[in-house]
Amino acid sequence: MANMNTRTVLITQGAIIAAAYILLTLPLAQVTFGPLQFRLAEALTVLPLLTPAAIPGLFLGCLLSNAFNPAALGPIDIVFGSLATLVAAWLTWRFGRRFFKPGQERISWKTLMALLPPVIINGLVVGFYLPFILPEMEPDPMVVASTILTVALSEAVVVFLVGVPLLIGLDKSGIFSPRGN
Secondary structure, three states, X not given: OOOOOHHHHHHHHHHHHHHHHHHXXXXXXXXXXXXXXXXXXXXXXXXXXXXXXXXXXXHHHHHHHHHOOXXXXXXXXXXXXXHHHHHHHHHHHHHHHHHOOOOOOOOOHHHHHHOHHHHHHHHHHHHHHHHHHOOOOOOOHHHHHHHHHHHHHHXXXXXXXXXXXXXXXXXXXXXXXXXXX
8 A cells, every 4th residue: 555645545445435334234224224223334433533535435335325225215315314424424534633543542532522423413414304204203393302312322322332442443453544634
């Protein structure tokens, strides 16, 4: 990789992240779409702390996963779910630049705070629209509030219980060093 220029490396990283997102989402569609979303691919939302290539990679992976969703939640999920992922990835990268130091011995509380955007953004955005597009749900205020909470909680489980160990392992491996930001 030393001979490749930074742009080529970032494009390659983004493509690999997008492919990984798709591979971790579509085969597990039964548990990745709906009010309880244990979308294993969301563990990858920690990657903007290691490389800015994760921003377009996560967006593209989410966009394609939502577009090829066997449950076919439609254009609202494709557009707004993917845009939520894009915004959350960008915010994670921005906060991560300030609060995450590669090679640190342990994860600080500030690093954990930098991982909150996917939990909050997906909880609010996806949790808000799901009751309006899933036929088995009623879009009344209590159902919407409940769905926001369950999407955020399931996102938090994946980000913090799977994503943080992934972050630690990838950081120790040095695979994303130097950080191209």
